[in-house]
Amino acid sequence: MSLTKKRGRGVAAAWYGIARTAAMDQAGAWAEIDDGGSAKISTGVTEIGEGILTVLAQVAADELGVKPENVMIGENDTSRSPEAAHAGATRQTYMIGNAVALACRGARQKLFDVMAKEWKVEANTIKAHNGEIWSEGTNYKMEMSEAIHICKKKYGVIPVAGENYTSHHTGLDPVDGSGRPWQAYVFGGQVAEVEVDTATGEVQLLGIWACHDVGKAINPKGVEGQIEGGVVQAVGQALMENYELDKGRTKSGSFAKYILPTSLDVPKVTSKIVEDPDPLSPLGAKGIGEPAMVPTSPAIMNAIYDAIGVRIKSLPATPEKILNALKEKKQNGSRNIN
């Protein structure tokens, strides 16, 4: 190992609020158990990449007793689907996930009430999972496709329901800022390991250990994907990206001039999910999109300090900044350098 290459580690913690800030948040959804034991969900959601369609398919499948691959989710259309507001603020799983869960419970109840009549059992003995429906403690059991056929053709009932989920937030006091901006909070922390080349000033982020509370992980692999993606966006923020302006004119107006993390810049990420369910929501799940990238930059700066004894307080920690800081440290012995 070269003498100029120094390793170091640093840690940082973070917290974040889930859903719209300091204002009521609400989302609506419609659910229908459809022919063939499938499910039709309509809500104001379009996939933006976080995996929300899969999360909603899992939630709907779980609540309705159908298979996730048999869940159809409609388009997000202000004239055709219920309002679920914006795709941001780490609110999709929390707001729309809970809205879909509640709508599905309504639709399911209609089917269960019919099947209770059909089987002459109490509705609360009826369960459904993975395309099958049965009455606990009896021999009654059938495919969901058959049950939905009976429900429609014999009883004339379409199991359909609409619901909404509300997260109760208040605004902040204009003088002292007091208020209840969110009802659910998440917490996280990351350790970063870097190698700094004191000859070139280059920092390589080699490892991230990330631990995040998400309430309840509906799809753990999806949560990991959000953590890994968040970490790598933070690598850009911490080490290379900079939208530079000169008198209002950009100096980084193309991808040739604006440096982004590539496959060669990314650390290995080891994730651990903590589950502290939200006591106020049906699913218990909270969120991960934004909180995933909050602790990364300070963990990297703390690791750089550990490696070479200079503290970078101005992002990004470019090679030029590292070299200048090292030079200044050598000149005046100071460890506290911008």
Add this chain to the structure above:
Amino acid sequence: MPNLELKLTINGRKIKKTTFSHYRLLDFLREDLDLTGTKEGCGAGECGTCSVFINGKLVKSCLVPAAKADGAKIETVEGLGNPEQMSHIQKAFCATGASQCGFCIPGMVMAATSTLRNNPKANLEQIKEEMGGNICRCTGYQKIFDAVEMARDVINKEKSEKVFDEYEKPKNSFIGANVKRIDAPSKVTGRLKYAADMKLPNMLHMQVLRSDRPHAKILNIDLTKAKKIDGVRGIVTCDDVPGIDNFGVFIEDQPVLAKDKVRYVGEAIVAVAADTVEQARDAINAIKIKYKDLPAIYDPEEALKEKILIHEHYKTNLVKHIPIRKGNTEEAFKKADLIIEDEFSTQPVEHAYLEPMAGVSYVDQDGVLTIVSPSQNITHHRHMMAKIMNLPIHKVRFIMSPVGGGFGGKEDMIYQGMLALLATKTRQPIKYVMTREEDIVSTAKRHPSRTKYKMGLTKEGKILAVEISMLADGGAYGCSTEGVMRKAAILGAGPYNIENLKMDTRGVYTNNTPSGAFRSFGALQTEFATESMLDIAAEKLQMDPFEIRRINAFVKGNLTHTKQELNSASINTVLNELEKLSNWEKGPPQSRGQIRKDTFSKDNRDACELGARLKSNGNGKRVNR
């Protein structure tokens, strides 16, 4: 007129077609053959979303003139498989969850295919090297690497094809199960249609004239020559807006097209719709604008002096100030054993979603103005559009197309208004796709910030008081500045029980590119300062950095900085788990990197070394460090 005759083989089919001589291979594939799986992310060979094979060699089709493909064998993502019959690599991408927004994924699948065709036994480092020309903004690459390694092992028969379908199916519930992404097959095969992939009959193409001045009065807009250009069907300026002309996520301060003056370089002034993109561009180039330059502000400190106003009618450059007050910091500092003061700053950052802004607009048979775009907030956009177009709200319809990455960048309604004006004026569908350069210059960035920080602690490491003051550059328009300031203020002091807090965040107008919503929304800027301060304090107090955080961490029942009682707080659990997970060696943060024993574990990637990969023998043997 098309005048270039091409004969070539595409995905095994012989094709003879006349196209435009100025087309790139990318245009030929997308426009003439509707092979829209090949995406345009940057148009400059930097991002890899347009990767295809020409005679078996991986190339970026945005860099290849269509004429050069004459006689060649071309393979696109559509040729590798379809959602029912996917290639091993496509199946592996589905299995590992390698696709998120999916916009880079066709290019990634092509690059992965090239990697394993050239070197079926490529090791992880070689995979990374081969895929280095393709950018992904969502996944962090890890699950993409996992996918290529999985496909490699199946291709080499080291693993059975069953791995593609393996996931633990829980017995009683789908909650907590790694169900495969339901949107993955359409993404890995290039079948999913994003806004830029849409075509409608009689569709016109929009182009936009943008300001090259940071702050200037518009004296005159001369459209005479532009109107005479062949194919031009409609031109709109601010004068064409029928309703109340402003929009914005929190403060509605931005006109659809610049009114009277421009406030930043890149601001839209005129929009043109024409039969082709080229005609619309010609028209834009023929427009003459007479400006009178105004003195401008580029520094947020200058903005606070109020000598120049960016929005005169507000009488101030302050967009939003959020104060938080808890306890009495002055008194608490008197009791502190240690007081540290410092300053931190963060830079503006581009979202760099791989899908540039794009949208389609039309007025339907019932007179409903319809806009299809990857907007992150169609609920709010519909409200604003109804007001701008002076229409009842049910006569405005927004459809959210699949989003090729957003990260907050697609919350601003910055181009949909122009589409609506031209669709209404021409009664023809209008399409707009930004170039990467246009997208970078005109869309909002992460707020650059400067933070002044003062923290007082006991010698045991308990935080007694904190004062934070952050100033952020909001740029020319309000966008999400108000919300970003709020979140920065509420969360900035971190997950710690602090009894005395004085927090102020301020966002101001300048003549810089607007700042807006970006993943982590202000909390990133202020929490960065807090987490740096805690390590500075820990060194001075000779404490372990985990320890100083645990001593201060919130517990259930604590009051947050906004005096809300916490019904749950997992920060201690998180820190304990993290300490175990990272196998952390305890000790104060005093640059002990060279003596600590917890570094160099297998959970790190290999460091890149200059020329290291040239030394690799290509048989999977690792290069010595």
